Each structure stands twice: as structure tokens, then as C-alpha cells.
Amino acid sequence: MMSLFAVLIDGTIYASWLFLVAAGLTVIYGVMRILNMAHGSFYAIGAYTAASLVGWYFNNGIGPVWVGYLLMLGCALVAGLIVGLIIERGLLRFMYGRDEVLMVIITYALLLILEDTMKMIWGVNPYFAYQPYAEMGRSALAGLKVSNYDLMLVGISLVLGLGLWLWLERTHQGKVLRAVIHDREVAMAMGVNVRRMFTLVFVLGTMLGTLAGALTAPAISVVPGMGVEVIVLAFAVVVIGGMGSIEGAAVGALLVGLSRAAAVHYAPEFELFVIYGVMALVLAVRPQGLFGRVLARKI
Structure with a gap:
């Protein structure tokens, strides 16, 4: 029983991190139909920004601990806002209406550019911002020592997922976005400013990506290439749950997290393969993902 409880705790914590990473990716694809390969770079930008500023704050002992947490979240959101606006207004808005494969190539090129840009800004040495993780200590759950910071990530992912769902399902702006998702041409004919909606959604997705990176930074070593590694996991979660589905991303993250744990x-030699095994099993039964919609092809 203790082993099963450990699997449940570890899987839930990993799933919460996966959902934070995948949420922005699925929001952007759901509205804009852009398979954003650069999302991993947004994650890395958030991690680097948080690690550098939070590390500077705690190492110099400038103020109270809680200000450091606010700084970590604030710098990530500001970085996501700036980067998202620059990319959407400066590049992507000229590409709308193009083939989806072309958008994949463009965002992949953007990923490579951003990776080199981060090396120019932050260098190639690792950054450590362990203080927020260590300051929160640990708690005992049924005999297991669990980091309070990891438990906080679980809570943040629950609040974030519920907030996104309520925004899309219960607000006027969310209903307008769903109209854009279901039929872009009809939404434009009804007077919806689709370009403005695209800007809003892309900036939101970018901020979610940088926020995920900032929240992860205290628990890891922030190094070059981390964005490339995480984008593969995010794609797996989004594909399992169904492209563009918030609830699908949550369920997909939970399946992957528990399976990996x-x-x-029980079988550590299969850790690297279990994520793709789950994805293959799901797609064999439902090619559109667990919560994906079956779309009619235009002939």
C-alpha cells in the first residue's frame, strides 16, 4: 500500500507539471490551429528569467521571502507578455491562413532562433534558484516526506485548469473564442475581430508557457536545451488528450504522470518508453485523442 501511495503522489505531482507545460500549447492550437514548436522555448525563457532574478534576490537577501515568490511569478508573466506580443505581431500575423505544415516549420525555426538567443543572453552555464523550493520545507503524508513546493504545484495546476475551463465555457469572451474555434469564417462574418482574438490567445499561451518554466525553475537546474526536451512531453500529453482540449490535456497529463510513476x-527500465506507449495505445483506439473532436474532411 505504501508503494501504491508513493506512485499516486509522484504521478500526481508529475502530472501537474505536465499540465502546466501543456496548457499553453493546447490553448494556442485549439483557437489558432498552430502546432507551436516554439512553446518549449517559452518555457525555457520563463525558467531562465525566474532563475536569474530569483537567484539574485535571495542571494543578496534584499527582502522577505514571500516577495521572492511574487517576483518569480511576475517576471515570468511579463516575459511571456513581451515575447508573445513580439512574435505574434512581428511574425505570425503575416502567416495566418497558410498551411499548417508551413506553420510547424516556421515555429520550429523560431525554436532554433530562441534557443541561440537565450545562449547569447544567459550563456551556457546552468542557473540554480533552489531557494523557493527549499524555503517551503517538507510535509509528511502517510509516512512519506513530500515537498510542499511540489504540493503547491498541484494546487496551482488545479486552479489554472479550472480557471481556463471557466473562462472558455462560462464567459462571453470564452464563447466568442469557441465560435472562432468551430467556424472561423462565420465568426468573422458575424463581426468578431478574429485577428485580435488570435493575439489574445497567443499571448495567453506564451504566458502560460513562461509561467510553467518559472514554477519549474526552483526544482531543477536551468540549462540550455531544456525547452527542446520538454516540448516532446507536452506534445505527447496534448495528443493523448485531444488537440485543443483543456480537459483532455488534464486527463492526458494524469495518465502520463501515473504511468511514468x-x-x-516497478520497472525503471521502461521509464523512457511508457509515455509513448500510452500515447500509442490511446491513438490506436481514438486517433483524435480522448477528448478530441472528429472533424469532417473538406473534399
């Missing part, structure tokens, strides 16, 4: 505890 079980593999780590």
Missing part, C-alpha cells in the same frame, strides 16, 4: 517504481 508506476514505471519508475
Whole structure:
């Protein structure tokens, strides 16, 4: 029983991190139909920004601890806002209406550019911002020592997921966005400013990506290439849940998190393959993902 409880705790914590990473990716694809390869770079930008500023704040002992947490979240959101606006207004708005494969190539090129840009700004040495993680301490759950910071990530992912769902399903702006998702041409004919909606959604997705990176930074070593590694996991979660589905991303993250935790505890040699095994099994049964919509092809 203790082993099963450990799998449940570890899987839930990993799933919450996966959902934070995948949320921005699925929001952008759901509205804009852009498979954003550069999302991993947004994650890395948030991690680097938080690690550099939070590390500077705690190492110099400037103020109270809680200000450091606010700084970590604030700098990530500001970085996402700036980067999202620059990319959407400066590049992507000229590409709307193009083939989806071309958009994948463009965002992949953007990923490579951003990776080199981050090396120019922050260098190639690792950054450490462990203080927010260590300051929160640990708690005992049924005999297991669990980091309070990891438990906070679970809470943040729940609040974030519920907030996104309520925004899309219960607000006027969310209903307008869903109209754009279902039929872009009809939405434009009804007077919806689709370009403005695209800007809003892309900036929101970018901010979600940088926020995920900032929240992850205290628990890891922030190094070059981290964005490339995480984008593969994010794509797996989004594909399992269904492209563009918030609830699908949550369920997909939970499936992947629990499966990986079980593999780590019971069959560690299969850890690298279990994520893709889950994805293959789901797609064999539902090619559109668990919560994906079946779309009619235009002939």
C-alpha cells in the first residue's frame, strides 16, 4: 500500500507539471490551429528569467521571502507578455491562413532562433534558484516526506485548469473564442475581430508557457536545451488528450504522470518508453485523442 501511495503522489505531482507545460500549447492550437514548436522555448525563457532574478534576490537577501515568490511569478508573466506580443505581431500575423505544415516549420525555426538567443543572453552555464523550493520545507503524508513546493504545484495546476475551463465555457469572451474555434469564417462574418482574438490567445499561451518554466525553475537546474526536451512531453500529453482540449490535456497529463510513476517504481527500465506507449495505445483506439473532436474532411 505504501508503494501504491508513493506512485499516486509522484504521478500526481508529475502530472501537474505536465499540465502546466501543456496548457499553453493546447490553448494556442485549439483557437489558432498552430502546432507551436516554439512553446518549449517559452518555457525555457520563463525558467531562465525566474532563475536569474530569483537567484539574485535571495542571494543578496534584499527582502522577505514571500516577495521572492511574487517576483518569480511576475517576471515570468511579463516575459511571456513581451515575447508573445513580439512574435505574434512581428511574425505570425503575416502567416495566418497558410498551411499548417508551413506553420510547424516556421515555429520550429523560431525554436532554433530562441534557443541561440537565450545562449547569447544567459550563456551556457546552468542557473540554480533552489531557494523557493527549499524555503517551503517538507510535509509528511502517510509516512512519506513530500515537498510542499511540489504540493503547491498541484494546487496551482488545479486552479489554472479550472480557471481556463471557466473562462472558455462560462464567459462571453470564452464563447466568442469557441465560435472562432468551430467556424472561423462565420465568426468573422458575424463581426468578431478574429485577428485580435488570435493575439489574445497567443499571448495567453506564451504566458502560460513562461509561467510553467518559472514554477519549474526552483526544482531543477536551468540549462540550455531544456525547452527542446520538454516540448516532446507536452506534445505527447496534448495528443493523448485531444488537440485543443483543456480537459483532455488534464486527463492526458494524469495518465502520463501515473504511468511514468508506476514505471519508475516497478520497472525503471521502461521509464523512457511508457509515455509513448500510452500515447500509442490511446491513438490506436481514438486517433483524435480522448477528448478530441472528429472533424469532417473538406473534399
